[in-house]
Amino acid sequence: MADSVFKGNAITIGDDVSTDDIIPGRFAHLRSNLPELATHTLEDRLPGFYERAQPGDILVGGRNFGLGSSREHAPVVIRMAGISAILVRSVARIFYRNAINQGLAVLICDTSGITDGDELEIRLNDGIVVNHRAGEELSCGRMPPLMSNILAAGGLIPYIKEHGTLDSGT
Amino acid sequence: MGKTLAEKILAERSGTDAWANDIVISRVDLVFVQDTTGPLTIRLFNETGIGRPAVPERTILFMDHAAPSPARQLSTDHVFMREFGRQSGCVVSDVGEGVCHQIVAERYARPGEVVVGADSHSVTAGGLGAFGTGMGSSDVAVAMALGRNWFRVPESLGITLTGQLSPPVCSKDLILYLIGLLGADGATYMALEFSGPGVASLTVPDRLVVSNMAVEAGAKAGLFPSDERTRDFLESMERGHDYVPLFPDADAKYAGAIRVALDSLVPVVSCPHTVDNVSPAAELGDVRVDQVFLGTCTNGRIEDIAMVAAMVSGRKKAESTRVLVAPASRQVLLRAIEQGHIATLVEFGATILPPGCAGCLGLHQGILGDGEVCLSTANRNFKGRMGNPDAFVYLASPATAAATAIRGCITDPREIS
Ligand code: SF4
Numbered sequence: 102m103a104d105s106v107f108k109g110n111a112i113t114i115g116d117d118v119s120t121d122d123i124i125p126g127r128f129a130h131l132r133s134n135l136p137e138l139a140t141h142t143l144e145d146r147l148p149g150f151y152e153r154a155q156p157g158d159i160l161v162g163g164r165n166f167g168l169g170s171s172r173e174h175a176p177v178v179i180r181m182a183g184i185s186a187i188l189v190r191s192v193a194r195i196f197y198r199n200a201i202n203q204g205l206a207v208l209i210c211d212t213s214g215i216t217d218g219d220e221l222e223i224r225l226n227d228g229i230v231v232n233h234r235a236g237e238e239l240s241c242g243r244m245p246p247l248m249s250n251i252l253a254a255g256g257l258i259p260y261i262k263e264h265g266t267l268d269s270g271t
Numbered sequence: 272m273g274k275t276l277a278e279k280i281l282a283e284r285s286g287t288d289a290w291a292n293d294i295v296i297s298r299v300d301l302v303f304v305q306d307t308t309g310p311l312t313i314r315l316f317n318e319t320g321i322g323r324p325a326v327p328e329r330t331i332l333f334m335d336h337a338a339p340s341p342a343r344q345l346s347t348d349h350v351f352m353r354e355f356g357r358q359s360g361c362v363v364s365d366v367g368e369g370v371c372h373q374i375v376a377e378r379y380a381r382p383g384e385v386v387v388g389a390d391s392h393s394v395t396a397g398g399l400g401a402f403g404t405g406m407g408s409s410d411v412a413v414a415m416a417l418g419r420n421w422f423r424v425p426e427s428l429g430i431t432l433t434g435q436l437s438p439p440v441c442s443k444d445l446i447l448y449l450i451g452l453l454g455a456d457g458a459t460y461m462a463l464e465f466s467g468p469g470v471a472s473l474t475v476p477d478r479l480v481v482s483n484m485a486v487e488a489g490a491k492a493g494l495f496p497s498d499e500r501t502r503d504f505l506e507s508m509e510r511g512h513d514y515v516p517l518f519p520d521a522d523a524k525y526a527g528a529i530r531v532a533l534d535s536l537v538p539v540v541s542c543p544h545t546v547d548n549v550s551p552a553a554e555l556g557d558v559r560v561d562q563v564f565l566g567t568c569t570n571g572r573i574e575d576i577a578m579v580a581a582m583v584s585g586r587k588k589a590e591s592t593r594v595l596v597a598p599a600s601r602q603v604l605l606r607a608i609e610q611g612h613i614a615t616l617v618e619f620g621a622t623i624l625p626p627g628c629a630g631c632l633g634l635h636q637g638i639l640g641d642g643e644v645c646l647s648t649a650n651r652n653f654k655g656r657m658g659n660p661d662a663f664v665y666l667a668s669p670a671t672a673a674a675t676a677i678r679g680c681i682t683d684p685r686e687i688s
Pocket of ligand 1: 371
């Protein structure tokens, strides 16, 4: 069972973060070497991200986070960099599913008031994000039951290993 | 109340009375991976412990993104995929066969099917009336293992087309115009569904271009009905028996409606570094181009190559512009040779690359230098896309690519007689 409360500091990044920003195609030769690939996470967009990210940090984006390709390596390397959850204003469809399938929570809320370094707490079961710096609570909604069951199992493959099928989740 | 194409296909394949926003578990008729997503998908498939793909003969492993491979790690990924193909009975589409989405259209996808690929441009199959959609490796691994996956039935944006395109305006200009209108997230979670009297004027190759780029507006699918044009195309691929007609119900409910008069469109270009940054080619001013790239799953078909060959025949390319041509598949290359286009392009000064993705995603075969500008017929121009975050990629139709290769700067093809 994955955690349902995440606490960490915000690392902010702007709108339209593409999967080419997260892992540029030029590193495709490293895709079977995930630890090495992870060191290049977001390096064109947020130089020094991999070194800076601390276990538990929360990545905070704007609109249309994760647009572009279907490479599931994108949420994988973000998770490997230590990020515990992603908060965004909106998220591209394939990235959203991929992240949940990798057990990485992506929550949708109004991120415009969050600044870099803010101390955040996400309460998944209540659908709430608390910004301790601003003393603010943001609503982040809830996922469809099948998706939250997949997230709770730690991802889609662990879910399938546990259930052998998808059907029990709907 | 009637159903949209998305609702019809997913209802039929899930055996439920599916409507938009329902979550259904649907049969998947065709599953594929490519060489940058395939190794992870195979590892995840192995982790499920299910052991054997549900339908190996409809599970395709494509080697197209790094084909032939430029690096030992990628070559080793190919070795891993071939080995899995041998053990599992999945179909291997090896180096030189071409880009996955083109081959799916040539040989595999049928109207009314659910097609899932570990590649975002799997929406391309929508041009044939198949619910094609891209998914990540975990989802594709599950589709491989179970022959099924879960889907949220998308709401559909109804796009009504009237009139017909006036050459040299291409269906690429239609989709670039629409993405400019909708924005890069304007159709997130939705299907784009094309209908209206203008649809019949678009051939399946024209439609594949449009469906291919539906994902650039965030869409989950880009669907055309299956009509006489679909039959023509399937017959031209010697699979007329795969034809089934498929139309949305007349009283289907759409989340929004857009009308586009095809005659009113002009050649447009998507400027760096987002696909929705669209301007008419004629209004760009003097943009000098170092490299023109004709190819990819968007515009590397025989129709595209034939159009460019006709425009550049008897001319020489601009001296300071490199021209790269990558046919989308072996079949496209063969037809281009038979029809004499390859000779025309080589005389023009073009470099012919093997069938595959070539420089599209910046792995090899046409990586840009610092500060360089490329005009490409592909579908993405994100920063770093063609291998260099300090380069600039513009997207346009094959006609605009031909005009640009002649002049050396971005040129409205209507200026070239
Ligand atoms: S041609 Fe480009 S967009 Fe198409 S599948 Fe290959 S890399 Fe992706």
